[in-house]
Amino acid sequence: MFSRRRFLTAAGAAGVLAELPVRGDALEPDLMELHATVKAVQLLPPDYPKTQIWGYAGGTPGPEVRVPQGGRVQRRFVNGLPQASTVHWHGIRAANSMDGVAGLTQAPVPPGGSFDYDFTVRDAGTYWYHAHNRSAEQVARGLHGSLIVDEKAPPDIDRDVTLVLDDWLLEPDGGQLFPDFETRHDRSHAGRLGNFISTNGQSAWTQTVKRHERLRLRLINTSNARIFILALVNFEGWVMALDGMPLPAPKAVTEELLLGPGQRADLIVDVTAGEGEEAFLARIDGNRGYAQAVFPVRGVSSTSRRGTPEPLPPNPAMEVTGLETANQLRLDMAGGAMGSLRSAVLQGRKAGFRQMAEANQFWAFNGTVGMTQTPLATVARGETVRVTVSNDTAFPHAMHLHGMHFRTVHADGSMGHLRDTLLSFAGESHEIAFVADNPGDWAFHCHMLSHAASGMMTWIRVQA
Secondary structure, X not given: OOOHHHHHHHHHOOOOOOOOOOOOOOOOOOOOEEEEEEEEEOOOOOOOOOEEEEEEOOEOOOOOEEEEOOOEEEEEEEEOOOOOEOEEEEOOOOOHHHOOOXXXXXXXXXXXXXXXXXXXXXXOEEEEXXXXXXXXXXXXXXXXXXXXXXXXXXXXXXXXXXXEEEEEOXXXXXXXXXXXXXXXXXXXXXXXXXXXEEEOOEOOOEOOEEEOOEEEEEEEEOOOOOOEEEEEEOEEEEEEEEOOEEEEEEXXXXXXXXXXXXXXXXXXXXXXXXXXXXXEEEEEEOOEEEEEEEEEEEEEOOOOOOOOOOOOOOOOOOOOOOHHHOEEEEEEEEEOOOOOOOXXXXXXXXXXXHHHHHOOOOEEEOOEOOOOOOOOEEEOOOEEEEEEEEEEOOOOEEEEEOOOOEEEEOOOOOEOOOEOEEEEOOOOEEEEEEEEOOOEEEEEEEOOHHHHXXXXXXXXXXXX
């Protein structure tokens, strides 16, 4: 962990662009419209020109959607964009028709059109929503927001804080989004990495707190490709949930926390900084720390600390059983720059890697590029599925399964925490297991969105 002096020195020495999008207006309780628009906002500091973004309700991140566990999300998506679009509710175990995947679960909504999303949320936790048509471009332009589902019995905290983490690739001169969202370099390497970092649409996001105050921090990585490496400074904290799903017991934060694209983490933290000091959520790049979120300490909440928090109540159907008789599948990831892929099936025909590159496609699952007419597998409802996910590439990938959550199966047979997005580094192999309890056609893809656009997309059919 960084010392406070080293951390502040590093934060002050940041050589990238300052970081500052704007947040959308608060959502009125009776407002059921989610309107996607093109708007110029003051993304950079005031001496820069405004940046044209695509956002929900004219801002980015979009309005926070907040409902109680067991409640309904009802939003009429209105498309005011120059492209067709949809809304995907990331991490929500809802009906397949509400999943928002263009071409798989619904037709894309054309410019000027609308679509009504209406579903019940059975799981409490931290989720988000984002565009799922031409996602590599539309999410990078700002089309995303948080979706919070409150527990029926809230935890013992003083404040609930959502932190939406993002990055942007901007042209240094004019402050506009770099206009090419399909560069071969981004598609074949690590993805579209930004040069400008934001928290809740701001470069210098701050919130005043009190010593010994207890906060719930909801962290959401909405970036296209960046893996956030995070640390706590002048906080003591515990991981309470990952990807919306509660841990069986709080896990003390003793080292850096990694969040891949699409992943979330719920922390409960106690402010240990003294009056007049500051606590930080730090972002680590290389051997330097930067202030991702700053919490100035003004006043004292109490004279003594609270103990370890109680775990969050579990969500329904979190257990993964039936491993011994599970349907076993493989998902072999290959391709990209510096990879060993020589050929793959592209649009129904075998193509060499050079032909793939000419088509701006660089990645394959099980030797096939992109979405196919037939699923990776068709499984029975209620069946347990085990998938060996092998990363035979030179880059990390964040594999997101729609509609269901999974557990990693370790070599000793134990299982990891329930998640919906797996972060896999180069050369790694993981086995995941899930119960196919949600019928429909579910996307399974890399959430480095440039990778998904250039080959890393498949789907699983769960029979009704």
